[in-house]
Amino acid sequence: MKFKHHQHGKLQSLFAQMLKKPTQTRLFSAIIQKQGYPKTPLNTTNKQDYCLPSFRNQKRYSTTVKKNPSFKQVSVEDISFFESVLGKQNILATKDLGGDCELTDLDSYNISWIPEFHGASKVVLLPTSATQVTVVPQGGNSGAQGGCVPVFDEIILCLSKMNQIRDLDHDSGALLCDAGCILENLNNYLGQYNLTMPIDLGAKGSCHIGGNISTNAGGVRYLKYGSLHGSVLGLEVLSDGTIINNMSKLRKDSTGYDLKQIFIGAEGTLGIVTGVSILAVQKPAFVNVAMLGLNSFDDVLKAFKYSKNHLSEILLAFEFWDADCMKSSLSFHKFQNPFSQNYSFYVLIETGGSNSHHDEQKLYKFLDEAMTKGVAANGVIAQDFTQQKKLWNIREGIIESLVKTGSPYKYDLSIPIGKLYDIVNDVKERLVNAGVYNEKVSSNEHKPLITSVNGFGHIGDGNLHLNVVANKFDKSLSQHIEPYVFEWTSKVHGSVSAEHGIGIAKPNCLKYTKSPEMIDMMKKIKKTFDPNGILNPYKVLPQ
Template sequence: MLLIRRAFLPARLAVRTYATVPRDPRFAQVTPALLNQFAGVLSSPKSSILSSLTGGPWTTVEADDLATFNEDWMGKYKGKSTCVVRPKSTEELAQIMRICYDNDVAIVPQGGNTGLVGGGVPVHDEVVISLASMNRVRSFDATSGTLVCDAGCILENLDAHVGQHGYMMPLDLGAKGTCHIGGNVATNAGGLRFLRYGSLHGSVLGLEVVLPNGEILHNLGTLRKDNTGFDLKQLFIGSEGTIGIITGVSIATPRRPLATNVAVFGVPSFEAVQTTFQRTKKHCAEILSAYEFIDGETYGLVQTNPSRGVRDVFAERHPMYVLIETSGSCKAHDDEKLQGLLEELLEEGIVNDGVLAQDESQVHTLWALRESAPESYARQGKVYKYDISMPIERMYELVEHMREHYDKAGLLDKPGRPGLVKAVGGYGHVGDGNLHINIVAERYDPSIEEATVPHIYEWIRDVRGSVSAEHGLGLAKANAIGYSKEPLMVEYMQRIKSLFDPKGLLNPYKVSGSV
């Protein structure tokens, strides 16, 4: 527990990695006898339990076959779980949780496993609870736009479902084809529509949650206004599965806009990115739905990625790029606003060039420049990703600072001087000060880790930013919370964790207050 106020933080706080987190001896190991207990409460144990252990009515697999559940998609975080349970209902999950609670077995809940901080994979041999089989849309009210669904529903599928009725999900992520809505809520995912529709703290109307002892919290309301006591659902939004497992979500969906358009501008500097943002808000006002920036390093890497129909839409490269999306009710009116904005910015020399989408196909082509950024970095090597927030005017300063930092440390790859760090680039959501900084390395190496952490967190602390804008803390940032939160706040988070999960069984070793 951190007990030092921000003003007196030491120069360095230790930040944990997998190699430095010992297994807690209080947790029991998974045995065939435990799996038999699981099988006894599941309707289809053969399809609901995968394990490398033998001797019972479950599907026995090789340890390598569990790699999908034991590793994150970047291959950076790797656990050693011998068992994956895929319940088909809230009641089945509740019984599994009760068995684990009675036997002191640690659990890690897992959705689409698209996180970046090791929050959805085991650290040691925790039982993996996959929500993938709980993927039913329970109801949709086309009058109010209220959706009620299982936590294992894929975000893109939900968007298509409500789209049939003229609505859309209030969040959009690059991983929308894989991520689960339960995981989105558990990490309070922000994404590309945050500027227009805000966070899930405002969109989620109710949650159904299974608590560590197997109790079910029935809070799956659909009311827009309910001012009766504490709003408990807010505790679970962003809790990263450490105090309960979300099994059902009730969420308000906005109407799908009648007209959507996208423009991409090439700009000379990050200062111009900020000026363009101010002008865009003035010109587009209520129809502005996204404002993203991409630096030249990222844009260049994106052009090497053949997926998603990516292509270079400019005759020459620029230091920075901004992507603007408008969502309104009249295409001619909205297009006129974008065209007027571009003309003004070009005349004043604020932007160098601009491209406006002329049809739906071109809208997708321009969005691909931004959405393919994460996978484009992943194609270059091993990637250290930091999803952080700070005052907008300081966003790109960190990218430049880290390049200089690696250069001084002799890690940056340069002509005549090979280095482990191949590239440092950034992109993100300018409207909410959320930077995605990516460090591409030849391999995951201790020397890079030591040069990066906690140096990057100290910089963020000094500008009063947050070490996690999206994705949460997970294992990667579990004890870095002191760089963003005061000790008293951390202490009360730990108290809440202890109240809901006194044995510390849920997603241990992660998030402040966990084991």
């Protein structure tokens, strides 16, 4: 593979030139954005292939946003300037700005994959290297909190063309790459050298590593490899016109402030992540996948404790979901149920190690104890890669099935593990008492507004994805759910965002997890890095 290296002098001079133009500076209320639909880098000449239907009547935020009047609208003159920097072939613009696009042609950039979040940007910039990035943020369009789409008509800066692998240190496992590299492509590349990425997501075929880092994404390998705060070795970031190049391959470096950490999870509000140095991990030689059927959430917790005792060093993932999630995924995707009967809860376990016989023995011992003690009512073990993929497809297909068959109110929560599922039951009871939900209603009867209240997530790191699935978004329904969910989470000392970030959906909810002093400090940091407020505006911090 050919590696691409960057020279940065051009970028600094261009950004300096932009800052000398007040009208241009205010223009760049740019947005962190990455193309999230195709599984290969976007071919902009075929952009219409990825257009989505317009969902402009489905916007729903927990935060009310007013457009900043200091940001000017894009003009034809602005487009001419962009063309002088990037070239016309790397710009998508609407016809009123001299481009070739209708506004709907940009829907796959303006609308997140969860269509409740959308904007009306008329311009998409597609730089091919850091030397062409003249202004701010960028992230992934596979996000769930609207952090990667415009709120109004902000310019979209899409890094999908910055998709080159720069270097791989075979001794340390340090991978250096552009921020626009698709996660699955990185995994495939590393697989040639018996390495793998320390992060794995259901959206791996479309999400970009820069967006993963900008949202501090978690995923199913968090249990084994931990947070990106530990895996990221260095970053290349564009902030105020200065390229902060800290593409380090070192695992240990205690010289001064660890600046990269402040950009991890900042969602592009402090700077654009253009390059990444991340520590790849050894790829397991042998992988086993098992699925269990369980009768209660208490049994799920017991199974997790057993898995830590018996599987410990080879345990890669421990995922759970309830009966409603199972029904939704199987029904929507037409998957075959691996069990002959239904259960209240399901668990998927993945192990990975270097000794096939040893790993299988440990897994079978775990399953034997779980079944003998009545913790697991049933269980299956995949016999080959195809069966492993089928089991994983059920788990990874949950969120798509919920989004495409209803209007889900989605909550990404960190909750103490012992109380993880309590909120699902409490929300159910609250909505039943409010008369908007009846889980016993048959499919032939008149259904209330809510069709399902369910939960799934990552047991090992206390991350619950709570979903209240409605027939449609409704203001009267929202008040039964919010702020109750956030207040409940705060009372158990949880977090209102475990791995999806804040985006545009939750800035006003930050107070349920962070103290006023912490939020004030965040605002000071934002002011330092972005005094004009032009980096992914309206996101993360309350106005």
